[in-house]
Amino acid sequence: MNKILLLLTTSVVILSGCSTTKSIKYPTAGSRSTISVSSEQISAMTESGGGDYFIEGSQITVGDASNALASPTSGMFGLIGVGVATAIDKKANGSAVSKSNLKRAIKFDDLVNSKITNALQSYQIDSSLKVISPNQPSEIKVVPYSRISFRDKPNVYVAFALKSQFKNSADGNSSIKRFYHYVNNQKAPLSDWDANNNEMFLKSANIAFDTLSKVLVLDAQHQLNFEVFSETKQKTCKLANGFNSYYFIDAPDNLCIGVLKTTKGQVLQNTVFVLEQ
Numbered sequence: 525m526n527k528i529l530l531l532l533t534t535s536v537v538i539l540s541g542c543s544t545t546k547s548i549k550y551p552t553a554g555s556r557s558t559i560s561v562s563s564e565q566i567s568a569m570t571e572s573g574g575g576d577y578f579i580e581g582s583q584i585t586v587g588d589a590s591n592a593l594a595s596p597t598s599g600m601f602g603l604i605g606v607g608v609a610t611a612i613d614k615k616a617n618g619s620a621v622s623k624s625n626l627k628r629a630i631k632f633d634d635l636v637n638s639k640i641t642n643a644l645q646s647y648q649i650d651s652s653l654k655v656i657s658p659n660q661p662s663e664i665k666v667v668p669y670s671r672i673s674f675r676d677k678p679n680v681y682v683a684f685a686l687k688s689q690f691k692n693s694a695d696g697n698s699s700i701k702r703f704y705h706y707v708n709n710q711k712a713p714l715s716d717w718d719a720n721n722n723e724m725f726l727k728s729a730n731i732a733f734d735t736l737s738k739v740l741v742l743d744a745q746h747q748l749n750f751e752v753f754s755e756t757k758q759k760t761c762k763l764a765n766g767f768n769s770y771y772f773i774d775a776p777d778n779l780c781i782g783v784l785k786t787t788k789g790q791v792l793q794n795t796v797f798v799l800e801q
Contacts, residue, residue: 553649559663560655561637571687589619626722679711680717681711685705704796708763754772
C-alpha cells in the first residue's frame with residue numbers, strides 16, 4: 525500500500541467536513557434542478573487542512589510543506605500553540621510556491637462548467653436537469669478546487685476535486701455536501717508541474733475534471749448506488765502500484781468509483797473517490 529496515498533486519503537476524509545453514513549440523494553428526478561459551477565474557494569475553516577495556504581484569487585491551496593501543526597508540541601499550549609503552529613505551516617506553504625507559476629489566479633469554474641455540460645449531453649437521463657452559467661443561484665452548487673501537497677518532498681502531489689452542495693432528498697431536503705476526489709499516482713517536482721506555463725498541471729486538471737464531471741452527472745441523476753459493489757471493479761480498479769483501500773461500486777464504462785467504509789462496514793457517504801485508469 526502506498527503510504528503517501530493512504531495519508532492523503534485519510535486527510536481527504538478529515539477535510540471533507542463531518543463524515544456521515546446517512547443516505548445522501550440529490551434532488552428527485554424531474555424536479556427541474558439546475559447545476560451551477562462556482563468560482564469561490566473552499567472553506568478555510570472546514571474544508572481545507574489546518575495551515576493550508578490559499579493562493580489569492582485562485583481555487584488552489586497548498587499544504588504539507590511544514591509539519592508544525594502535526595507536531596505533538598503544537599497542542600501543549602492550547603489554542604495559542606495551535607495558532608502559532610498553524611501560522612508557521614501557512615507561511616511555509618506559501619513560501620513553497622512563492623516563485624512558482626502556479627501562484628496566480630487560476631480558477632476552474634469555466635472549465636468545469638464546460639465539462640459538466642458535455643457530460644450531461646453524454647449521460648442525460650433526467651431531461652429536466654440543466655446546467656446554467658457559472659456563479660448563478662442553483663439547486664446544485666459545484667465548487668472545483670485543487671490542492672498541492674509537499675508531503676513527499678522533493679516530489680509534489682496535486683489533487684483535484686469537486687465539492688457539490690445540494691438539498692438531500694433522502695433527509696428532508698436538508699443541506700448536504702458531497703466531495704468527489706480524483707486519485708492517481710502522478711508525482712513530480714514542482715518545477716515540472718509549473719513548467720511551460722503550467723502545462724503539466726493544466727493537462728492533469730483537464731483529465732481529472734473531465735472524469736469527475738461524468739461521475740457527478742451520473743450521481744445527480746441517481747445512477748450510482750454507493751451500497752452496491754462490483755466484484756469485477758474490485759479486481760480491475762487499481763492504481764499502478766496496487767494501492768487499493770476503496771470499495772468499488774457498479775459504474776458504466778471504465779469508471780472506477782470507490783468509497784470508504786467504517787469499521788462497522790457502513791459507507792461514508794460524503795466522499796467519493798474516482799481512480800485514474
